[in-house]
Amino acid sequence: MVGDIKNIVVFESLINERLTGTEIYNETIVKKIDLYKKSFTHKLYSINSKNELIELLKYYDYNSTHLIGGILFHFEMHGASDYSGLILSNGELITWKELTNLFRPINIKVCNKLFITMATCHGRYLYKGIETFEKTPYSGYISANNAIYPSEIVEKFTILFDRLIENGNLVDARLLMQKTETNFYYKDTETAFEDSYKSIYDKLMNNEEYKANYIQGVKIQAKKDRQPIPDAETLELIFQRALKDSYHKHKKAFEF
Incomplete structure:
Protein backbone atom coordinates (compact mmCIF):
# COMPACT_ATOMS: atom_id res chain seq x y z
CA MET A 1 0.00 0.00 0.00
CA GLU A 190 3.00 11.95 -10.18
CA THR A 191 2.08 15.53 -9.27
CA ALA A 192 5.71 16.45 -8.63
CA PHE A 193 6.59 15.23 -12.14
CA GLU A 194 3.76 17.22 -13.72
CA ASP A 195 4.82 20.40 -11.93
CA SER A 196 8.43 19.91 -12.94
CA TYR A 197 7.74 18.98 -16.56
CA LYS A 198 5.30 21.85 -17.05
CA SER A 199 8.16 24.35 -17.01
CA ILE A 200 9.97 22.33 -19.68
CA TYR A 201 6.83 22.04 -21.81
CA ASP A 202 6.06 25.76 -21.53
CA LYS A 203 9.60 26.69 -22.54
CA LEU A 204 9.45 24.46 -25.62
CA MET A 205 5.97 25.65 -26.58
CA ASN A 206 6.91 29.33 -26.33
CA ASN A 207 10.42 29.08 -27.78
CA GLU A 208 9.96 30.23 -31.36
CA GLU A 209 13.59 29.51 -32.25
CA TYR A 210 13.31 25.91 -31.00
CA LYS A 211 10.06 25.44 -32.90
CA ALA A 212 11.47 26.93 -36.11
CA ASN A 213 14.57 24.72 -35.91
CA TYR A 214 12.46 21.62 -35.32
CA ILE A 215 10.17 22.39 -38.27
CA GLN A 216 13.18 23.13 -40.48
CA GLY A 217 14.56 19.73 -39.51
CA VAL A 218 11.29 18.08 -40.57
CA LYS A 219 11.48 19.82 -43.95
CA ILE A 220 15.09 18.77 -44.49
CA GLN A 221 14.25 15.17 -43.59
CA ALA A 222 11.30 15.21 -46.01
CA LYS A 223 13.62 16.34 -48.81
CA LYS A 224 16.14 13.61 -47.94
CA ASP A 225 13.35 11.03 -48.03
CA ARG A 226 12.08 12.53 -51.33
CA GLN A 227 8.71 13.19 -49.75
CA PRO A 228 6.47 16.24 -50.18
CA ILE A 229 7.17 18.98 -47.65
CA PRO A 230 4.18 19.10 -45.24
CA ASP A 231 2.00 22.20 -45.24
CA ALA A 232 1.99 24.61 -42.28
CA GLU A 233 -0.95 22.95 -40.54
CA THR A 234 0.63 19.50 -40.78
CA LEU A 235 3.97 20.86 -39.54
CA GLU A 236 2.22 22.30 -36.51
CA LEU A 237 0.60 18.93 -35.78
CA ILE A 238 3.98 17.19 -36.13
CA PHE A 239 5.52 19.65 -33.68
CA GLN A 240 2.69 19.11 -31.17
CA ARG A 241 3.09 15.35 -31.46
CA ALA A 242 6.83 15.67 -30.85
CA LEU A 243 6.15 17.54 -27.61
CA LYS A 244 3.75 14.80 -26.50
CA ASP A 245 6.30 12.12 -27.38
CA SER A 246 8.90 14.00 -25.33
CA TYR A 247 6.50 14.09 -22.38
CA HIS A 248 5.91 10.32 -22.52
CA LYS A 249 9.64 9.58 -22.83
CA HIS A 250 10.39 11.73 -19.79
CA LYS A 251 7.59 10.14 -17.81
CA LYS A 252 8.63 6.60 -18.70
CA ALA A 253 12.17 7.35 -17.53
CA PHE A 254 10.85 8.97 -14.34
CA GLU A 255 8.36 6.36 -13.17
CA PHE A 256 9.05 2.95 -11.68
Whole structure:
Protein backbone atom coordinates (compact mmCIF):
# COMPACT_ATOMS: atom_id res chain seq x y z
CA MET A 1 0.00 0.00 0.00
CA VAL A 2 1.34 3.43 -0.92
CA GLY A 3 2.55 5.30 2.16
CA ASP A 4 3.27 2.33 4.42
CA ILE A 5 6.17 3.29 6.70
CA LYS A 6 8.40 1.21 8.96
CA ASN A 7 11.41 3.51 9.37
CA ILE A 8 11.43 7.13 10.62
CA VAL A 9 14.51 9.36 10.41
CA VAL A 10 14.46 12.95 11.73
CA PHE A 11 17.10 15.44 10.53
CA GLU A 12 17.19 18.58 12.67
CA SER A 13 19.42 21.60 12.04
CA LEU A 14 18.29 24.46 14.30
CA ILE A 15 20.13 26.76 16.68
CA ASN A 16 19.07 29.32 19.30
CA GLU A 17 15.39 28.53 18.83
CA ARG A 18 12.74 25.99 19.72
CA LEU A 19 14.04 22.53 18.80
CA THR A 20 10.83 21.31 17.23
CA GLY A 21 12.41 18.19 15.76
CA THR A 22 13.76 17.03 19.12
CA GLU A 23 10.41 17.83 20.73
CA ILE A 24 8.36 15.88 18.20
CA TYR A 25 10.81 12.98 18.25
CA ASN A 26 10.95 12.61 22.04
CA GLU A 27 7.36 13.49 22.92
CA THR A 28 5.51 11.83 20.05
CA ILE A 29 7.58 9.45 17.93
CA VAL A 30 9.43 7.64 20.72
CA LYS A 31 6.55 7.66 23.21
CA LYS A 32 3.91 6.54 20.72
CA ILE A 33 6.07 3.71 19.38
CA ASP A 34 6.46 2.47 22.96
CA LEU A 35 2.78 3.04 23.77
CA TYR A 36 1.44 1.24 20.69
CA LYS A 37 4.24 -1.36 20.85
CA LYS A 38 5.10 -0.87 17.19
CA SER A 39 8.14 -2.20 15.37
CA PHE A 40 9.33 1.03 13.73
CA THR A 41 13.01 1.82 13.48
CA HIS A 42 13.63 5.45 14.41
CA LYS A 43 16.50 7.89 14.72
CA LEU A 44 17.06 11.61 15.42
CA TYR A 45 20.10 13.41 14.02
CA SER A 46 21.02 16.91 15.20
CA ILE A 47 23.32 18.28 12.52
CA ASN A 48 25.11 21.57 11.94
CA SER A 49 26.46 21.51 8.41
CA LYS A 50 25.67 20.60 4.84
CA ASN A 51 28.46 18.02 4.81
CA GLU A 52 26.97 16.25 7.85
CA LEU A 53 23.62 15.99 6.10
CA ILE A 54 25.19 14.75 2.88
CA GLU A 55 27.17 12.08 4.70
CA LEU A 56 24.08 10.89 6.58
CA LEU A 57 22.07 10.60 3.37
CA LYS A 58 24.94 8.67 1.79
CA TYR A 59 24.91 6.41 4.86
CA TYR A 60 21.21 5.67 4.26
CA ASP A 61 21.91 5.10 0.59
CA TYR A 62 24.44 2.45 1.56
CA ASN A 63 22.22 0.85 4.22
CA SER A 64 18.74 1.32 2.74
CA THR A 65 18.51 -2.24 1.45
CA HIS A 66 18.72 -3.46 5.05
CA LEU A 67 15.64 -1.46 6.08
CA ILE A 68 12.39 -3.37 5.73
CA GLY A 69 9.37 -1.34 4.67
CA GLY A 70 8.94 2.29 3.66
CA ILE A 71 11.30 5.02 4.87
CA LEU A 72 10.28 8.49 6.06
CA PHE A 73 12.84 11.31 6.15
CA HIS A 74 11.58 14.21 8.26
CA PHE A 75 13.41 17.55 7.99
CA GLU A 76 13.38 20.20 10.72
CA MET A 77 15.35 23.18 9.42
CA HIS A 78 14.77 26.47 7.62
CA GLY A 79 13.85 26.90 3.98
CA ALA A 80 15.75 29.45 1.89
CA SER A 81 13.88 32.72 1.38
CA ASP A 82 14.57 32.50 -2.37
CA TYR A 83 12.96 29.01 -2.48
CA SER A 84 16.23 27.38 -3.59
CA GLY A 85 16.64 24.75 -0.86
CA LEU A 86 17.25 24.21 2.86
CA ILE A 87 19.44 26.20 5.22
CA LEU A 88 21.57 24.37 7.78
CA SER A 89 22.15 25.82 11.24
CA ASN A 90 25.60 27.08 10.22
CA GLY A 91 24.03 29.07 7.36
CA GLU A 92 24.98 26.73 4.52
CA LEU A 93 22.53 26.05 1.71
CA ILE A 94 21.75 22.64 0.29
CA THR A 95 19.77 23.05 -2.92
CA TRP A 96 16.71 21.09 -3.96
CA LYS A 97 18.70 19.54 -6.79
CA GLU A 98 21.43 18.39 -4.41
CA LEU A 99 18.83 16.87 -2.10
CA THR A 100 16.95 15.04 -4.85
CA ASN A 101 20.21 13.66 -6.24
CA LEU A 102 20.90 12.23 -2.77
CA PHE A 103 17.36 10.90 -2.37
CA ARG A 104 17.20 9.20 -5.78
CA PRO A 105 19.58 6.26 -5.23
CA ILE A 106 17.87 5.54 -1.91
CA ASN A 107 14.41 5.58 -3.49
CA ILE A 108 15.58 3.31 -6.30
CA LYS A 109 16.97 0.77 -3.84
CA VAL A 110 13.77 0.71 -1.77
CA CYS A 111 11.54 0.50 -4.89
CA ASN A 112 9.88 3.91 -4.60
CA LYS A 113 9.14 3.67 -0.87
CA LEU A 114 10.99 6.78 0.28
CA PHE A 115 8.79 9.57 1.63
CA ILE A 116 9.77 13.07 2.72
CA THR A 117 8.14 15.36 5.30
CA MET A 118 9.44 18.88 5.73
CA ALA A 119 8.80 21.21 8.67
CA THR A 120 10.37 24.02 6.67
CA CYS A 121 9.18 27.25 5.10
CA HIS A 122 8.52 26.99 1.36
CA GLY A 123 9.16 23.24 1.29
CA ARG A 124 6.77 22.79 -1.64
CA TYR A 125 9.57 23.87 -3.97
CA LEU A 126 11.32 20.56 -3.43
CA TYR A 127 9.86 19.52 -6.79
CA LYS A 128 12.20 22.01 -8.50
CA GLY A 129 15.08 19.60 -7.92
CA ILE A 130 13.52 16.91 -10.11
CA GLU A 131 15.29 15.76 -13.26
CA THR A 132 12.49 14.44 -15.47
CA PHE A 133 14.73 12.08 -17.44
CA GLU A 134 15.84 10.30 -14.26
CA LYS A 135 13.95 8.07 -11.82
CA THR A 136 11.77 9.78 -9.25
CA PRO A 137 13.73 10.63 -6.06
CA TYR A 138 10.79 9.93 -3.71
CA SER A 139 7.29 8.49 -3.70
CA GLY A 140 5.76 11.61 -2.17
CA TYR A 141 6.32 14.44 0.26
CA ILE A 142 4.52 16.65 2.76
CA SER A 143 5.55 20.28 2.87
CA ALA A 144 4.37 23.85 3.36
CA ASN A 145 3.39 26.44 0.78
CA ASN A 146 4.80 29.38 2.69
CA ALA A 147 6.22 30.52 6.03
CA ILE A 148 5.37 28.40 9.08
CA TYR A 149 5.92 28.78 12.83
CA PRO A 150 7.22 26.41 15.52
CA SER A 151 3.85 26.12 17.27
CA GLU A 152 2.19 25.02 14.02
CA ILE A 153 5.00 22.56 13.28
CA VAL A 154 4.66 20.85 16.66
CA GLU A 155 0.85 20.84 16.58
CA LYS A 156 0.43 19.48 13.06
CA PHE A 157 3.26 16.98 13.03
CA THR A 158 2.22 15.64 16.43
CA ILE A 159 -1.12 14.76 14.79
CA LEU A 160 0.64 13.27 11.78
CA PHE A 161 3.15 11.12 13.65
CA ASP A 162 0.61 9.96 16.22
CA ARG A 163 -1.63 8.61 13.46
CA LEU A 164 1.30 7.30 11.41
CA ILE A 165 2.64 5.27 14.31
CA GLU A 166 -0.84 4.03 15.18
CA ASN A 167 -1.61 2.58 11.73
CA GLY A 168 1.68 2.72 9.81
CA ASN A 169 0.47 4.69 6.78
CA LEU A 170 1.66 8.20 5.93
CA VAL A 171 -1.07 8.95 3.39
CA ASP A 172 -3.79 8.14 5.93
CA ALA A 173 -1.99 10.22 8.57
CA ARG A 174 -1.79 13.13 6.15
CA LEU A 175 -5.55 12.97 5.55
CA LEU A 176 -6.14 13.34 9.28
CA MET A 177 -3.69 16.25 9.52
CA GLN A 178 -5.31 17.94 6.54
CA LYS A 179 -8.68 18.03 8.31
CA THR A 180 -7.17 20.50 10.80
CA GLU A 181 -6.83 23.26 8.16
CA THR A 182 -3.09 22.97 7.99
CA ASN A 183 -0.62 24.78 5.71
CA PHE A 184 1.06 21.42 5.07
CA TYR A 185 -0.04 19.33 2.11
CA TYR A 186 0.92 16.10 0.37
CA LYS A 187 2.32 15.85 -3.15
CA ASP A 188 2.86 12.46 -4.73
CA THR A 189 5.50 11.67 -7.31
CA GLU A 190 3.00 11.95 -10.18
CA THR A 191 2.08 15.53 -9.27
CA ALA A 192 5.71 16.45 -8.63
CA PHE A 193 6.59 15.23 -12.14
CA GLU A 194 3.76 17.22 -13.72
CA ASP A 195 4.82 20.40 -11.93
CA SER A 196 8.43 19.91 -12.94
CA TYR A 197 7.74 18.98 -16.56
CA LYS A 198 5.30 21.85 -17.05
CA SER A 199 8.16 24.35 -17.01
CA ILE A 200 9.97 22.33 -19.68
CA TYR A 201 6.83 22.04 -21.81
CA ASP A 202 6.06 25.76 -21.53
CA LYS A 203 9.60 26.69 -22.54
CA LEU A 204 9.45 24.46 -25.62
CA MET A 205 5.97 25.65 -26.58
CA ASN A 206 6.91 29.33 -26.33
CA ASN A 207 10.42 29.08 -27.78
CA GLU A 208 9.96 30.23 -31.36
CA GLU A 209 13.59 29.51 -32.25
CA TYR A 210 13.31 25.91 -31.00
CA LYS A 211 10.06 25.44 -32.90
CA ALA A 212 11.47 26.93 -36.11
CA ASN A 213 14.57 24.72 -35.91
CA TYR A 214 12.46 21.62 -35.32
CA ILE A 215 10.17 22.39 -38.27
CA GLN A 216 13.18 23.13 -40.48
CA GLY A 217 14.56 19.73 -39.51
CA VAL A 218 11.29 18.08 -40.57
CA LYS A 219 11.48 19.82 -43.95
CA ILE A 220 15.09 18.77 -44.49
CA GLN A 221 14.25 15.17 -43.59
CA ALA A 222 11.30 15.21 -46.01
CA LYS A 223 13.62 16.34 -48.81
CA LYS A 224 16.14 13.61 -47.94
CA ASP A 225 13.35 11.03 -48.03
CA ARG A 226 12.08 12.53 -51.33
CA GLN A 227 8.71 13.19 -49.75
CA PRO A 228 6.47 16.24 -50.18
CA ILE A 229 7.17 18.98 -47.65
CA PRO A 230 4.18 19.10 -45.24
CA ASP A 231 2.00 22.20 -45.24
CA ALA A 232 1.99 24.61 -42.28
CA GLU A 233 -0.95 22.95 -40.54
CA THR A 234 0.63 19.50 -40.78
CA LEU A 235 3.97 20.86 -39.54
CA GLU A 236 2.22 22.30 -36.51
CA LEU A 237 0.60 18.93 -35.78
CA ILE A 238 3.98 17.19 -36.13
CA PHE A 239 5.52 19.65 -33.68
CA GLN A 240 2.69 19.11 -31.17
CA ARG A 241 3.09 15.35 -31.46
CA ALA A 242 6.83 15.67 -30.85
CA LEU A 243 6.15 17.54 -27.61
CA LYS A 244 3.75 14.80 -26.50
CA ASP A 245 6.30 12.12 -27.38
CA SER A 246 8.90 14.00 -25.33
CA TYR A 247 6.50 14.09 -22.38
CA HIS A 248 5.91 10.32 -22.52
CA LYS A 249 9.64 9.58 -22.83
CA HIS A 250 10.39 11.73 -19.79
CA LYS A 251 7.59 10.14 -17.81
CA LYS A 252 8.63 6.60 -18.70
CA ALA A 253 12.17 7.35 -17.53
CA PHE A 254 10.85 8.97 -14.34
CA GLU A 255 8.36 6.36 -13.17
CA PHE A 256 9.05 2.95 -11.68
